[in-house]
Amino acid sequence: MNSSNEYRKEQDSLGEIAVPKHAYYGAQTQRAVNNYQISGLRLPRSIIKAQGVIKASAAKTNMELGLLPKSTGEAIIQAAEEVIQGNWDDQFVVDVYQAGAGTSQNMNINEVIAHRASELLDGTLESHRVHPNDHVNMMQSTNDTFHAAIHLAAAEMLHERLLPSLLQLQKELERKSIELMPIMKSGRTHLHDAVPMRLGQEFAGYSETIKSTYKQIEDTTDALYEIGLGGKAIGTRMNLPPDYIPKIIKEVCNRTNLPFREPANMFQFMQNTNAPIRTMLALKELSIHLIKITSDLRLLASGPRTGLAEISLPSVQPGSTIMPGKVNPAILEMTHMVCCQVIGYETTVATAGIAGQLEINVMMPVIAHTLMESLELLSNALPTLVTKCINGIEGNEEICNHFMQESLALVTALSPIMGYDRAAQIGKEADEKNVKIKEILQEKDLLTPEIVKALNPKGMV
Incomplete structure (x- = not known):
């Protein structure tokens, strides 16, 4: 039996329900908590912050249009700004796996802001002067606001964290390519000897790969700037004042300093989750490239006595509980694991995207969680990769030169002089006798x- 000292009664369209006495959420949030004990995961604060921005922007717009009393609107704005600042994060308690479209999450924030605004006005959160639906959710629906919150949160994360981290990685790889350019080495294809190259050229390839991926992710960000606020439930803008959409989007832009805009077609926005799908595809491609680069670096650093050991990585921690002194490529391994997770997450978002039906995609909560988790993982992993690994890479010139001089692929330089078949025979003989081509x-x-001139590796690069 619930103690009356610990709980209060809240009411919604289904009747009364007990809510923790000091909780700022209300009946609909409590029902969601009771219904969805699934993962223990909550939507990230980036989504909550974005919702706060939307609620504050809506309140200001409704005040300007004369739809919301000034005192109520100002209290809602203050409460929403407290949510934006993270003051009430512990009040967002709905599981990621919840009712479709994010209705429970939208009501969670509506109820928290309504109770806090009531408290600001009357000194008690139980006064109910501010209503979660009539006031906080005025001129809104879950379907337009939660969808828009995903776009806001993702665009902000990309703009403030992932893209700067990606640029930092690209610049560091570029700097490292210049630093390592004097070192000659053997190239490899199919993990076998290939013609000579410079170690810096290898890193220049990595740098350009990240540069082109940066541009692709930057381009996909533009799709996130379309937000369908005002679309209401299905895009018809029912009961919406004509000036509502431009005013609320302008306020969102002011609060985020990002160029959000109305969609070209509101129904298309409501029906689909195009921008998250495209963003996740770009993050998947980035992850594939990062796996390639980090796998290369692990291979080039393998050893130190029984592998390639053409580069040395900074030591960040002991690598074995049984082999004393062993040091592993831990940062590269961590990055690879993050990328594996993101690639799997892309499948989740794609599968959720397929689930759109008629006027809405109800899988938005899992899309929100998965997209933001991917952005968070990559935004944290990339600076760690740069500062704890890439910065400290050193080239082992002696080992690189040794392998290059031993490479059977040097016979490639002889083809124009003596023909392919004869050059191949010389390479085969060198391999059988385990000697250098020159011998x-x-x-x-x-x-x-x-x-002699043809066999000079510098002439081959």
Whole structure:
């Protein structure tokens, strides 16, 4: 039996329900808590912050249009701004896996803001002077506001964290490519000897890969700037004053300093989750490239005595509980794991995107969670990769030169002089005798000045 000292009664369209006495949420949130004990996961504060921005912007717009009393509107704005600042994060208690479209999450924030605004006006959160639906949710629906909140949160995370972190990685790889450019080494294809190259050229390839991926992610961000506030339930803008949409979007832009705009077609926005799908595809591609780069670096640093050891990585922690002194490529391994998770998350968002039906996609809560978790993981992993690994990479010139001189692919330089077949025979003989190409040429009295010049690795790059 619930103690009356610990709970209060709240009411919604289904009747009364007991809510913790000091909770700022209300009946509909409590029903969601009771219904969805699923994962223990909550939507991230980036989504809650975005919802707060929307609620404050709506309240200001409704005040300007004469729809909301000034005192009520100002209290809602103050409460929403407290939510934006994170003052009430512990009051957002609905599981990620909840009722479709984010209705429970929308009511969670409506109820928290309504109770806090009532408290600001009357000194008690139980006065109910501010109503979660009539006042806080005025001129809104879950369907337009929660969808828009995903766009706000993702755009802000990309703008403030992921893109700057990605640019930092690209610049550091570019700097490292210049630093390592003097070191000659053997290239490899199919993990076998290939023609010579510069170690810096390898890193220049990594840098350009990240640069092009940065541009792609930056381009996808533009789709996130479309927000369908005012679309209401299905895009018809029912009961909406004509000036509502431009005013609320202007206020959102003022609060975020980002260029949000009305969708070209409101019904298309309501029906689909295009921008999150495209963003996740770009994050998946970034993850694929990061796995390639980090796998390369692990291979190039393998050893230190029994691997390639062409580069050295900074030591960040002991690598074994049984082998003393062992140091592993831990930061690269961490990055690889993050990317594996993001690639899996992309499948979740794609599958959720398929679930759109008629005028809405009800899978938005899992899309919100998965997209923001992906952005958070990558935004945290990239600076760690730069500062604890890429910054400290050093090239091992002696080992690189040794492998290059031993490479059988040096015979490639002989093809224009003596033909492919004869050059291949010399390479095969060098391999069988386990000697260098030059030794076979010298043995056959073929080491002419022209061939000596051709075999100079610097001339091959």
